[in-house]
Amino acid sequence: MGLSLVSILHAAEFGAIPDPYIGNWAGTLKSKTKEAPVHASVIAYKNRYEVTLRTEPDTRKPAIVVFNGKVQMDQLVLEQDPSPAIPVQQNERASNAVRWSGQAKGDEMTGAFTAGETSAFSLKRIPFQPSPTLGDKAPVGALVLFDGKHINAWESKQASADAIQWIVTESGALEVVSQRAGKRNKQDLRTKENFGDYRLHLEFKLAHKPEATGQGRSNSGIIHLGVYETQILDSFGLYGRDNECGGIYKTREPDRNVGYPAGLWQTYDIEFKAPRFSGEGKKTADARMSVRLNGALIHHDVTVPNPTGGGKETARGPIVLQDHGNPVQFRNIWAVKLD
Secondary structure, eight states: OOHHHHHHHIIIIIBOOSSSSOEEEEEEEEOSSOEEEEEEEEEEETTEEEEEEESSSOTTSOBSEEEEEEEETTEEEEEEOSSOSSOBOOSTTSSTTOEEEEEEETTEEEEEEESSSEEEEEEEEEOOOOOTTTTOOOOTTOEEEEOSSOOTTEEESSOTTSOOOOEEOTTSOEEOOOEETTEEOOOOEEESSOBSSEEEEEEEEOOOOTTOOGGGSSOEEEEETTTEEEEEOOOTTSOOOTTSTTOBTTTBOOSSOOOOOTTBEEEEEEEEEOOEEOTTSOEEEOEEEEEEETTEEEEEEEEEOSOSSSOOOOSSBOOEEOOOSSOOEEEEEEEEEOO
16 A cells, blocks of 8 residues: 555544644663663643653553653653652662653654763654554444444433434544533433344544543443443553553453554444343343454453443343543444344
8 A cells, every 4th residue: 555545544534643742652772881672652631741661562561761741842841750650660770860851853752861871762653553443344234333424223321212412523423412502411322222242343533632631531431231331531651441441441451551542543343242141030141242442352251240330230232322521433333243
């Protein structure tokens, strides 16, 4: 595929990060005697950036150093955080006595640190790649739940007779709308169809909310059978907890954090198996699910023993898209029944 076609695909189908610094970076740490790989993740918050250097791209590895970043003129100036929330490796390169500084401009990040001798680091931005399942077409026999135009498969969870206040954008995305007549009005959407076992494909894009933290950063979720939630959140660069993107809410952390920043289209591919019940209504087997986020397997046939946010377990139920007060967008939603 030619570069021009890749660029067109990126702009039209994958989206773009609405910030010049957010993302992953990779390069080397160099001293007079040795050279080692280094990776950085950059997260935007209100009036500052958090820049974390690690030996590996895995966000669960200890940090070498954490910077506070501030934009000055045309670059991001990095100053060592004296009390980072992320654990920092205490070694000869990153002890309390070592002082770090740096800057990022364009696609390059450079800086220096002193640990007996002055050494340097140099990194370049790593572009995100679209999920391998982005744009996957519904197979024959699948139920198309949203095709970019029609929302006939959905109804308000709060009151099925209510009109749907979510909107379909000009680009063909279904966007959460949390207000009606200028007032907060929570409206989750649920499928009119009930499901048991199924395979779900869904694409979502997070809203950019640097002023928010934690659960306020573009929160939503997919709630299977109305009671088991797979979390949606802007938790790029974080550890990857059970209440962050990819987590089975309050039940299980993803095996790794593979969430993208806001502005890029992401994919969930989920195989869900409903709980089983005896003829007397006693549960005989827990719900189970396998989850791929952006093509990466993060839960493999794991047990979900209880509802993740309350409610009653049943053998069949709707798929619910959560309104958590953030304008998250969805597209290309389809499901294949497996029972």
